[in-house]
Amino acid sequence: MVLALALAFWAAAWALNARVAAFGRTRAGRIFVPVLFGITLLVLWEGLVRGLGVSAVILPTPSAIAAKFAASTGLLWADFVQTVLKGALSGFVIGTAAAFATAILADRVPFLREGLLPVGNFVAALPIVGMAPILVMWFGFGWQSKAAVVVAMVFFPMLINVVAGLAASDRMQRDLMATWGASYWQALWKLRLPAAMPFVFNGLKIAASLALIGAIVAEYFGSPVVGMGFRISTAVGVLNIELVWAEIAVAALAGSAFYGLIALAEKAVTFWHPSQRN
């Protein structure tokens, strides 16, 4: 009975959405379709959990999670500041900036290029769950060790993208720079860096999602009594599952916002690239 109702609701929502999608190729339509889709999923979730009598320990209802979220905004905010702003963001900035500088250094020094990239691929393959406890031992329980984990995670994906980007300008364009008597730095600044931007943003987007994962998981291996990873691991322990889901919601929102900001910047900077112009 519950399943039949759920199926009927799903079919109705689908039909409505298909209608809107077919008609509304407008801006409002593009926003409305995914919103409606999301609401459909939430309603189904709520209905199925209630209707089938699923235990709140296995899966709480969205309304219960929302209530928990609203009741503990202070706690969630403190965790957000600790994990996202201090751990993930600082690690992201340090890691990607260092990768960028290293890529330019490797570009100037062939020895580094030959030696660093294979080693980089190897280090990038090291599992984070193995690295994190060691880095916590080195840098302490505070956010610094989380930032260090994030740096280790984002450095090499970013490095590899920037190095590939610096090789992206074609030979004819470099020849043109030569006929104008351009110096290395002029050619880098005026030609090779702009040409590298699609790769750079690719690297930044990969790094953004890695940074959040790294900062949360690293807290499982030791942290002060604040932080999203700490909260998730301790709340699971006391079966406070609604709080775990509230933290997951915060992480998802933060991750989407972070990724969205980078995508916006990408659109502004690489407007000229065939994948961006329309």
Place this chain on the structure above:
Amino acid sequence: MKIGRPGRRDDGVKDTLSQPVVEARGLNLVFQTADGPVQALKDVDLTVGKGDFVSFIGPSGCGKTTLLRCIAALEHPTGGTLTVNGMTPDEARRKRAYGYVFQAAGLYPWRTIAGNIRLPLEIMGFDRAEQEARVERVLELVELKGFGRKFPWQLSGGMQQRASIARALAFDADILLMDEPFGALDEIVRDRLNEEVLKLWARTGKTIGFVTHSIPEAVYLSTKIVVMSPRPGRITDVIDSPLPRERPLDIRDSREFIEISHRVREGLRAGHSDD
């Protein structure tokens, strides 16, 4: 070698007598490839005077592009001597003696047309006002006035190529080197641009090196036609054109034009028969 031009630019005529712009003696270039050495240029002798319009014509692999790249210091000969304005090509490059136009326009998609033309000026350190003035002037020269704010990908192939010519003209290099600049464009656009290049040449008095594999294009444009043949790349004939400098498109139906075309074709055929 022809010198002196009716009207315009009487300055520089004196130098013409004393010093060629490009002088190659016994030039050789051997590329080391995976399949062993390849002789790209063999014993090339060439003199280009100031204000000459020199075409390099020949089948692919004859070294015409390589020779142009040697002149621009983008390749380095392995034997013989090559001077540009009495200097080595590298010195001439650092003195910004060359404007180079490639087969593809090679405009930077993140810069506007005006921004692209400004690029060499920025690199060479012209001041802001001078940059703007020059950009305006060359845009007018290639008939792209009003397109400065467009991005390259918003323009047709012919317009992009005109913009790349404007970019090569902007910093007033003595020597304009063009490597099959219109090779990728259709016949009609090509005819028009050829006419424009001639006008440009008459107005600016530059020395032009022009690589092509079209006989009519070479004969129509040049004061000097260098016929080359492959394996090894070498010069088989140098023709000083008797055509006047003023050349309407219908000059291509004249007897002289046909005679020169014939001689070029013979030269190309001769190059082929002995390999």
